[in-house]
Amino acid sequence: MDELRGKPTADKGLWDVKGNIVDYVLVIVGFGLCRAWIVSCLSASIASVGSRTDWVFLLAGAASAALTALVLTRFVGSLPRMHEKLTDVMTGLILGSAVCIPAAAWLDSPTLLMLGVIIGGAGAGLLQVTWGERFAAQNLFFSLTCAPAAAIVTGIVLAMSSTDNQLTFVVLPILSLALLVLECKRCKIEWKTGLPEGVVEEDLEETVLPTDANGRPRERVRLNKDSAKLMISIMVFSFLVRAFDAFPVSGDDPFAMVGGSGAFSLVIVGAIFLGISFLLKDRMNVSFVYRLSLPIMIGGLIAIALIFEHRNYFSVLAISIGYELFDILSWVLFSEIARRGGRQAVPYVFGIGVAYTFIGMAAGYVLSAVLSPMVATGDIRIGSVALIAILCLVIIAFMVLPESAISSILSMKKSSKKVEAPEPATETEQEPAATLEEKCCGIAEECGLTPREEEVLAFLARGRTLNIVARDLHIAKNTARTHIEKIYQKTDIHKQQELIDYVEAWEPQQPEA
Numbered sequence: 001m002d003e004l005r006g007k008p009t010a011d012k013g014l015w016d017v018k019g020n021i022v023d024y025v026l027v028i029v030g031f032g033l034c035r036a037w038i039v040s041c042l043s044a045s046i047a048s049v050g051s052r053t054d055w056v057f058l059l060a061g062a063a064s065a066a067l068t069a070l071v072l073t074r075f076v077g078s079l080p081r082m083h084e085k086l087t088d089v090m091t092g093l094i095l096g097s098a099v100c101i102p103a104a105a106w107l108d109s110p111t112l113l114m115l116g117v118i119i120g121g122a123g124a125g126l127l128q129v130t131w132g133e134r135f136a137a138q139n140l141f142f143s144l145t146c147a148p149a150a151a152i153v154t155g156i157v158l159a160m161s162s163t164d165n166q167l168t169f170v171v172l173p174i175l176s177l178a179l180l181v182l183e184c185k186r187c188k189i190e191w192k193t194g195l196p197e198g199v200v201e202e203d204l205e206e207t208v209l210p211t212d213a214n215g216r217p218r219e220r221v222r223l224n225k226d227s228a229k230l231m232i233s234i235m236v237f238s239f240l241v242r243a244f245d246a247f248p249v250s251g252d253d254p255f256a257m258v259g260g261s262g263a264f265s266l267v268i269v270g271a272i273f274l275g276i277s278f279l280l281k282d283r284m285n286v287s288f289v290y291r292l293s294l295p296i297m298i299g300g301l302i303a304i305a306l307i308f309e310h311r312n313y314f315s316v317l318a319i320s321i322g323y324e325l326f327d328i329l330s331w332v333l334f335s336e337i338a339r340r341g342g343r344q345a346v347p348y349v350f351g352i353g354v355a356y357t358f359i360g361m362a363a364g365y366v367l368s369a370v371l372s373p374m375v376a377t378g379d380i381r382i383g384s385v386a387l388i389a390i391l392c393l394v395i396i397a398f399m400v401l402p403e404s405a406i407s408s409i410l411s412m413k414k415s416s417k418k419v420e421a422p423e424p425a426t427e428t429e430q431e432p433a434a435t436l437e438e439k440c441c442g443i444a445e446e447c448g449l450t451p452r453e454e455e456v457l458a459f460l461a462r463g464r465t466l467n468i469v470a471r472d473l474h475i476a477k478n479t480a481r482t483h484i485e486k487i488y489q490k491t492d493i494h495k496q497q498e499l500i501d502y503v504e505a506w507e508p509q510q511p512e513a
Helices: 021-042 054-075 079-107 110-136 140-160 168-186 201-206 225-242 261-283 286-308 313-341 343-377 382-400 403-411 436-447 451-461 466-473 477-491 496-505
Strands: none
Touching: 021 054, 021 110, 021 140, 021 168, 054 079, 054 110, 054 343, 079 110, 079 168, 110 140, 110 168, 110 313, 110 343, 140 261, 140 313, 225 313, 225 343, 225 382, 225 403, 261 286, 261 313, 286 313, 286 382, 286 403, 313 343, 313 403, 343 382, 436 451, 436 477, 436 496, 451 466, 451 477, 451 496, 466 477, 477 496
């Protein structure tokens, strides 16, 4: 059984690919705990602080995620080494937040609370980007499964926990971080660097980015038009949803017994997304989820504007379900964009995606705090705000991110050219096994490798490191590294051991009778 590590087999449907259940569990639970911790931090408060701190947390997270994207792709000469430094910073921020926020509640200290919120937001931004790397290390099936399942875990954890329990701010981030480390260890990845197996420590010194004619580092990754539209759209969606959070909700929450409307919507959305994915299977059209999320969210806004003239829990639930569907879809699309760009693109894509999401949420919270008193005094009608939000969603749907843009993002994913491992040969069907050189030649032909890349592939298939490849082929390390990266991109494989296993299992396709 092939492990699900970004290696779907050819001539098989998406849902025929199987993976190791432990990888699924670790990512689902770890990422779900990360999101639950973020939601808990957004509602963190102490008695002596009357003002909201949610927007501060989000802006700190947006800044750290954007800085990660910028640093790891533009201005740093050693990507793996800087990745390691940022991971150390992330660990320190998470542990600092786990100390400061509970201490602020115990001591009733506004200073400690603000410090905990700022460093917690920065740590949350980095933690989401790092979890994004684990999503991008797998394939589309993994993202379609883990993203909604993690939403269910988040909803369940929020329903079972309470922001009044200070252990929430300690247990959730530390456990999520521990599961992240465990998943990286399982995948034989240095969790701080994300280096493929076989790249030795001394190679870190010369992992440099390309430069332009003036010697300045050149940007390695750029978002195309449709990917940029996706980032803007998730920011607008996040902004519109959070803009209503400060307005009072009428009536009793009918979902209070299951953790409230927020937690219930996460569980429902995760179940809907998983249900759609499993029911449609190979016929799964991700654009359908986008097509479903918009009318649900608009329906909730119409209920506010034309029916109730205030927020009730059913309109809140509809808006939340529509938004969470799009949020899960965004993580699936982020993974596809990052996977297509290769290992260097992952922190950039998720860094920008997390930053845009957090900025939209922060702006929404600020606007809600400004509008809520005006609605309470009657200066502004909440129905008018809802109608403006509907107009914004219509503009997004028809002008910024139409369904064709969603389809375009997915269609840019390179189709796999890998061949399914052959069934064990029977006694009457035994044929001479292909040599390693013959296998490398066949793979090079199928995946479009250059002659030099075919030579490098043969070295990698024998377990040779970058240093040995450069030495035996009499080429510079950076040149060898470029060839290795191209091989990984063209074969859609991310680790050397997977490449070795793939070459060993490869067999030439038999001509049809």
